[in-house]
Amino acid sequence: MTDAPLREVRRAVYRPVREGNALEDTVARLVQTIRLGVVAPGESLPPERELAALYAVSRDTVREAIRELADTGFLVRRRGRYGGTFVADPLPRPSERSSVPAEELEDVLGLRRVLEGGAARTAAARTLSPEIRAELWARHEEACGAGEADYRRLDTMLHLTIAEVAGIPSLVALLAENRARVNAWLDTFPLLPRNIEHSNAQHEAIVTAILAGRPDAAEAAILEHLAGSEALLRGFLG
Missing domain, CATH: 1.10.10.10 (Winged helix-like DNA-binding domain superfamily/Winged helix DNA-binding domain)
Structure with a gap:
């Protein structure tokens, strides 16, 4: 892989x-x-x-x-x-954390829910080839096995893979742009080990629902997952 x-x-x-x-x-x-x-x-x-x-x-x-x-x-x-x-390795980190206007934060996070929820639902509704199923599960396993330095990158790759599995190319471009903005905010505060464990468990629920062909469950699982990072973003940036 x-x-x-x-x-x-x-x-x-x-x-x-x-x-x-x-x-x-x-x-x-x-x-x-x-x-x-x-x-x-x-x-x-x-x-x-x-x-x-x-x-x-x-x-x-x-x-x-x-x-x-x-x-x-x-x-x-x-x-x-x-x-x-x-x-650069390592990448530069922001020297100080700044607040983000509430309207901007809610706009970006609201769009993320629409894009990622729709991607998970659409992916679960499709008939997936064995190769795509293996790719999606492998992305999940890579994120689970990632160390702290590489976790956010591999987490992002999993989310973008879900968008790609949905089979709508323009959705991938929109989600990538949205995700880049969210990642810039996430990079201003540290990863929390227990949050990583919880995130990995939620990833498994999302991927399992997609592979089982359960659109409702896939959308619900990814929205629950996004709510966790939204709470952290509001806490650190609000």
């Missing part, structure tokens, strides 16, 4: 940016890729030429975006035969 995310997840983060704000949007898309863990700390980004083609921007724009993120500690550039652009 590889850490590489599924095809639609990669399409979601490596898609053309909007015209008019190419540099800003390229920086934002690279940050999204990092926040979601699509490229793990210590791993390399695709080459500049490939990124330019994927984002439909010039190589100069990609180079400038990488420079901006290198200056802030998110990326590291290396020269030589095995050089390239790598995600």
Whole structure:
């Protein structure tokens, strides 16, 4: 089993940016890729030429975006035969926790409930191939076996895999953008060991319901799971 995310997840983060704000949007898309863990700390980004083609921007724009993120500690550039652009390991952490306006927090979390609840319900209603079933369960096991340093990344990969299993490519892009915003907030406070144990048990309930073809149970399980992280976000950021 590889850490590489599924095809639609990669399409979601490596898609053309909007015209008019190419540099800003390229920086934002690279940050999204990092926040979601699509490229793990210590791993390399695709080459500049490939990124330019994927984002439909010039190589100069990609180079400038990488420079901006290198200056802030998110990326590291290396020269030589095995050089390239790598995600910093460890990633920089916010120096101080700031509050988030209640309206913004509730907007993002409300959208997350709609997107992830719908993804779990839709995934459970589909007839899944043996390969997809194995992939989904493997993502769950990877998150269960993750250490603290890698947990949030593999947790994110599981949630994005559920969205991909739903079979609606545009849903993956929306959920990836939403999840990146949530991850940026989660990264401002530490993981809680007992919360990880509870989260893993809830993940098993979600995945089991999807694999059993029980849409109601899958949606209910993921909404209960999301409520736990919502409580932490409100407590730390409110």
